[in-house]
Amino acid sequence: MNQRDNGRLQSVEWPTIVVAIACWSGWVGLLVWHDRLPSIVVVACFALLGAWYMSLQHEAIHGHPTPSAMVNHVLAASPLSLWLPFALYSESHLTHHAVELTVPGIDPESFFVTQAQWGRASRFKRVILEANFTLFGRFILGPALGISATLSSEFRRMLHQPKRLTVWIPHIVAACAVMWLVVAAAGVPAWQYLFGFCYLGLGVTYVRSFAEHRVAEGNSNRSAIVHSGRFFGTLFLNNNLHYTHHAFPGAAWYRLPALTTDIGAAAIAEGGAGSYSGYIEICRRYALRPISSPVSSLGATVTSL
DSSP: OOOEETTEEOSOOHHHHHHHHHHHHHHHHHHHHGGGSOHHHHHHHHHHHHHHHHHHHHHHHTTOSSSOHHHHHHHHOSOTTSSSOHHHHHHHHHHHHHSOTTOTTTOTTOOOBOHHHHHHSOHHHHHHHHHTTSHHHHHHTHHHHHHHHHHHHHHHHHHHOGGGHHHHHHHHHHHHHHHIIIIIITOOOHHHHIIIIIIIHHHHHHHHHTTTBOOBTTBOOOBOEEOOOHHHHHHTTTTTSHHHHHHSTTSOGGGHHHHHHHTTHHHHHHTTTOEESOHHHHHHHHSSSOSSOSBOOSOOOOSOO
């Protein structure tokens, strides 16, 4: 079993290397053979690959699968999703691990809003916010809300920190190169890639994260456990076992199931953010019903909605 010494990986994690090879092979394969498949199949495959690639990026952010940061960067830092620089994803996710979870304005991966934000919101915006706390709403609306919030936040930050352009300029150049390769060189219709890999890929990722964090009265645990079969476990690289991931953020994805059993994570999560038998249960319970109120009672002062 691979171990870490002072946070540094000591050997190559071959299961993750296999995932990286499969992910990239699938991406290249779709570029080559997309015209032999129905459009709906191409879009669906792009969506799954988009989510899988973000799972791979998540592993790389936590220092996997090799001791070399440069190799990990090569495997997972290409801007295939176009809109999100890997450096920004890494910064945001590591901040998420370092701060108090679900607090609006503090946790960068939270969709919760403060009572003050809710009070300022129009009726239409309140409907959107509540819909985003249903599973279908998170899948359909979540990417638009997440992308727009991230880009608007970055624009405001760049006004005060022009050095952030050193992240965005190389990213934009690389994203244009990816788009040229996909559309001009491979002949993939732009809408199939943008809608499938970029938008729905993020939507599938948001299906995974939909139930991950929630405030429970009288319980300090805000991370959930979602059990899954082999398909979703591989697609999400077991990040659905989210309590365990937060307890052991340096553990490789394939170690999380055993660690979940060892520490009794499901029982711990049950009284807090929740323990679910799978995504069918989440869909049955929360497809059209909010999993919680979008308004958080946890305090943080933010200036915009």
